[in-house]
Amino acid sequence: MKKLEKASIAPLVIILLSIIVVFLISRIGSFLVLTGILPWYLFANINGFRLHHFVYGNILITITSFFAIGLGIRKHKNWFALFYGIGLGLVLDEFVLWMGDISQLTSYVLFIPYSLTAITVASLIIATIIMVRLYKK
Numbered sequence: 001m002k003k004l005e006k007a008s009i010a011p012l013v014i015i016l017l018s019i020i021v022v023f024l025i026s027r028i029g030s031f032l033v034l035t036g037i038l039p040w041y042l043f044a045n046i047n048g049f050r051l052h053h054f055v056y057g058n059i060l061i062t063i064t065s066f067f068a069i070g071l072g073i074r075k076h077k078n079w080f081a082l083f084y085g086i087g088l089g090l091v092l093d094e095f096v097l098w099m100g101d102i103s104q105l106t107s108y109v110l111f112i113p114y115s116l117t118a119i120t121v122a123s124l125i126i127a128t129i130i131m132v133r134l135y136k137k
Contacts, residue, residue: 008133009130009133009134010078010081011077011078011080011081012081012126012129012130012133013130014078014081014082014085015081015082015084015085015088015126016085016123016126016127016130017085018081018082018084018085018086018088018089019085019088019089019092019119019122019123019126020089020119020123021089022085022086022089022090022093023089023092023093023115023119026053026089026090026093027093052094052097053090053093053094054090054091054093054094054097056087056090057086057087057088057089057090057091057092057093057094058087058091059087060083060084060086060087060090061084061087061088061091063083064080064083064084064087065084067080068080068084088122089119092115092118092119092122093115093118093119094115095114095115095117095118096114096115
């Protein structure tokens with residue numbers, strides 16, 4: 001019985017780890033581009049607006065949600081959790097865009113305000129849910 005309970009938290013663990021890893025990779029990647037180590041074309045532009053990974057994250061979350069919720073596919077929930085976590089990590093990393101800060105769309109900044117806070121809060125919530133599920137009586 002205990003194994004079944006632990007198995008049910010696998011998607012949450014995958015989401016949590018995906019968020020953290022994607023945040024680290026995106027910050028390191030941005031640093032490497034801004035310092036000139038990686039090429040600038042990695043920052044895609046459309047008519048002068050920088051295509052932030054916030055956009056890619058929303059696309060991943062939308063597609064994953066459509067398959068998992070809209071179509072009710074349950075067979076590959078760990079894969080859905082991985083892609084959902086990657087999308088959520090990308091979106092939370094540029095949290096200030098949720099607030100409608102349009103100046104960020106054309107800027108090339110390394111640290112976006114409140115992104116670390118958003119990642120930390122989301123991670124703590126998911127970690128708390130995992131702990132409650134692991135230790136519930």
